[in-house]
Amino acid sequence: MMRIARVAALALLGAALIGGTGFYFLDASKVGGTKPAAPAAHDHGKGGDEKHGGDGVELSDAKVAAAGIELVPAGPGTLRESLRLNGVIQPNQEALVQVTPRFPGIVRDVRRRLGDKVAKGDVLATVESNQSLTTYDLKASIAGTIIDRQAALGEYVSEQKPVFTIADLSTVWVDFSVYRRDFSRVRVGDTVVIDADDGGPPIESTISYVSPLGASDTQSALARATVAGGDRLRPGLFVTGRLLLAAKPADVVIKLSALQTLEGRTVVFVRSGDRFEAREVEIGRRDGEHAEVLFGLLPGDIYAARNSFVIKAEMAKGSASHEH
Numbered sequence: 518m519m520r521i522a523r524v525a526a527l528a529l530l531g532a533a534l535i536g537g538t539g540f541y542f543l544d545a546s547k548v549g550g551t552k553p554a555a556p557a558a559h560d561h562g563k564g565g566d567e568k569h570g571g572d573g574v575e576l577s578d579a580k581v582a583a584a585g586i587e588l589v590p591a592g593p594g595t596l597r598e599s600l601r602l603n604g605v606i607q608p609n610q611e612a613l614v615q616v617t618p619r620f621p622g623i624v625r626d627v628r629r630r631l632g633d634k635v636a637k638g639d640v641l642a643t644v645e646s647n648q649s650l651t652t653y654d655l656k657a658s659i660a661g662t663i664i665d666r667q668a669a670l671g672e673y674v675s676e677q678k679p680v681f682t683i684a685d686l687s688t689v690w691v692d693f694s695v696y697r698r699d700f701s702r703v704r705v706g707d708t709v710v711i712d713a714d715d716g717g718p719p720i721e722s723t724i725s726y727v728s729p730l731g732a733s734d735t736q737s738a739l740a741r742a743t744v745a746g747g748d749r750l751r752p753g754l755f756v757t758g759r760l761l762l763a764a765k766p767a768d769v770v771i772k773l774s775a776l777q778t779l780e781g782r783t784v785v786f787v788r789s790g791d792r793f794e795a796r797e798v799e800i801g802r803r804d805g806e807h808a809e810v811l812f813g814l815l816p817g818d819i820y821a822a823r824n825s826f827v828i829k830a831e832m833a834k835g836s837a838s839h840e841h
Contacts (some may be wrong), residue, residue, distance in 0.1 A: 597772075692741050774823050
C-alpha cells in the first residue's frame with residue numbers, strides 16, 4: 518500500500534515538472550519569437566501623389582475645358598479708376614414724332630398696333646372729319662416703331678392729343694443718375710461701359726450730355742449716353758454703367774476673378790503643363806475688373822482667370838483624401 522502511494526506521488530511530481538517546462542517554452546516564444554506583422558499603413562497610391570500634392574493639382578485639358586476654366590497670360594495692362602452709375606434706357610427723343618389729327622373727327626379705321634414697325638408714309642388710321650364729313654388718313658412721318666397709340670375704332674380724336682407716337686429705335690438714350698458728390702467727376706466725352714445685365718458683352722459709349730439741372734425728388738443730375746439700339750437695349754429697362762475716369766499702367770495685371778483665398782493667403786492658380794500651382798501673390802491697385810500684382814507672378818505666367826474656384830475645390834478634395 519505504501520508502495521502504491523509512493524508511485525502516485527512520483528507521478529504527480531513528474532506531471533508538475535512537465536507542466537512547468539511547458540510554461541517556460543511558451544513564455545520564451547513570446548519574448549524571443551517572431552512578432553505578428555503590424556497592420557499595414559494606409560496606401561495612397563502613386564497616382565494620388567501625382568495628382569494632389571502640396572499646393573497643386575493636376576487637371577487635363579479636357580477637365581479644364583469641361584469646368585469652363587479660362588487660361589490667360591499675366592502681363593502689362595491698364596487699371597482704370599471708375600464710377601458706378603445706375604441708368605435707364607429711353608427712346609431717343611430726337612428721333613421721335615407724335616402723329617396728331619389735323620381736324621377733329623371719328624376714327625373709322627385703325628391699321629397699325631402698338632409695337633408695329635412702319636415706313637415713312639404708311640397709313641396708320643383713317644379719320645372722318647366732323648367739319649366736312651369726309652375722311653382723311655393719318656400717316657407715319659418717319660420710319661420707326663409705334664411706341665404709343667391713343668386711338669380706337671369709333672373714338673373721337675382731335676388736334677389737342679397725339680394719336681400715335683413713332684420712335685426710331687436704331688439709337689436709344691441711356692440716362693444715368695449722378696449724385697451730388699460726383700458732379701465734378703462727370704464730363705461730356707467721358708467713356709462709359711454699359712452692362713445690360715443679360716450676360717452679354719459690355720457696351721462702350723461716351724457721355725454726350727450732362728444736365729445743368731438737378732432733380733428734386735432724387736437729388737441727382739442726368740448724364741446721358743447715346744448708343745445703338747437693339748434687342749438688348751429696349752426702352753424702359755434698367756442698366757448699370759461704369760464711368761472710366763483715370764487710366765494708370767501696371768507691369769503685371771490679372772483679372773479679379775482669378776484671386777482666391779487659401780489658408781489665409783491670397784493666391785492665383787498658375788498652370789505649368791497639366792499642373793496648377795497655388796501661387797501666393799501681393800496685390801496692389803485694383804479697378805472694377807483687374808488687379809495689379811506686385812509680387813508672385815511674372816509676365817507670361819498662365820493663370821486661371823475664370824472659374825478658379827474649381828481648382829481650389831479639387832485641391833481640397835486631395836487634402837481630404839490624405840487625412841485619414
